[in-house]
Each structure stands twice: as structure tokens, then as C-alpha cells.
Amino acid sequence: MSAPxxxxxxxxxxxxxxxxxxxxxxxxxxxxxxxxxELRAGTGRGxxxxxxxxxxxxPWRITVPMAPPGALARPRPxxxxxxxxxxxxxxxxxxxxxxxxxxxxxxxxxxxA
Numbered sequence: 001m002s003a004p005x006x007x008x009x010x011x012x013x014x015x016x017x018x019x020x021x022x023x024x025x026x027x028x029x030x031x032x033x034x035x036x037x038e039l040r041a042g043t044g045r046g047x048x049x050x051x052x053x054x055x056x057x058x059p060w061r062i063t064v065p066m067a068p069p070g071a072l073a074r075p076r077p078x079x080x081x082x083x084x085x086x087x088x089x090x091x092x093x094x095x096x097x098x099x100x101x102x103x104x105x106x107x108x109x110x111x112x113a
Contacts, residue, residue, distance in 0.1 A: 004063040004102060006036035010081040010088075012073070029080070032072050037081070038063040060088055062105040063096050075105050 012035055018028040042059035062081060067074035074093075075081065081088040088107035096102035 004038035004096070006038055006063070006065070008037045008039055008083060010035050010037045010062070010064075010083050012075055012079060013082055014076075014079045032079070035064045035073065035075075035081070057108060060107040060109060062088060062107055063102050064105065066095070066101050066103055075103065080110075081105065081107065 012032045013029040014032050016028045016030040017025045020026050040061045040063075042061060064075065065073075075090050077090050077092055079090050081090065087110045088105075089110050090105050090107050092106040094104050094106070096104040
């Protein structure tokens with residue numbers, strides 16, 4: 001494996017529960033840090049939502065530097081990566097190479113809120 005080109009700056013975010021001031025809670029996102037990454041689009045899949053509206057879903061493989069298990073800089077499946085308005089939900093994380101220098105995050109891009 002050749003070294004990935006880490007040319008994209010992504011923000012790693014983790015879910016957090018925030019009080020809404022009315023006795024309830026809302027889902028928020030806490031910034032954990034910034035990671036340099038390489039993004040590679042996977043193969044797109046077409047689907048139909050309710051059999052009527054075509055929906056496309058493209059998986060992404062995002063390579064980032066290795067971080068030890070438990071470190072804040074190590075992405076996890078309950079987190080997401082953000083690049084401006086683009087949000088990539090992390091589905092799984094695996095070592096990208098035998099040297100242990102990089103991680104691959106398997107993600108899907110979410111629609112902007």
C-alpha cells in the first residue's frame with residue numbers, strides 16, 4: 001500500500017446529549033479535534049424510497065492517521081466526520097495497513113440538516 005494523500009481537513013465529532021431548558025434533551029455534536037484525511041468514494045447504489053422516489057447512496061472510505069484505542073483522535077462508529085457542510089457518518093473503523101500507520105473509516109454521507 002502506498003501512503004495515502006492526507007489532503008483534506010475533517011472535523012471529528014461525537015454525539016452529546018444537551019439539555020433543552022424545558023426538562024428534555026436534544027442530540028448535539030461535540031468537536032473532538034481535526035484530522036487530515038484522504039477520501040475515496042465507493043460504488044454508488046440506487047434504491048427507491050417507498051417505491052417512488054429514486055435515492056442514491058454512496059459509501060466513502062476515509063483514511064486518517066492511526067491513533068491508539070481509547071484516544072480522542074481515534075474515530076468510532078458512533079461518531080462522524082465533517083468537512084464544512086458535508087457530514088460523513090462513521091459505520092465502521094479498521095486498520096488500513098499492516099504497519100498500523102493508518103485507519104480506514106467506512107462512512108456514508110448524510111444529507112445536510
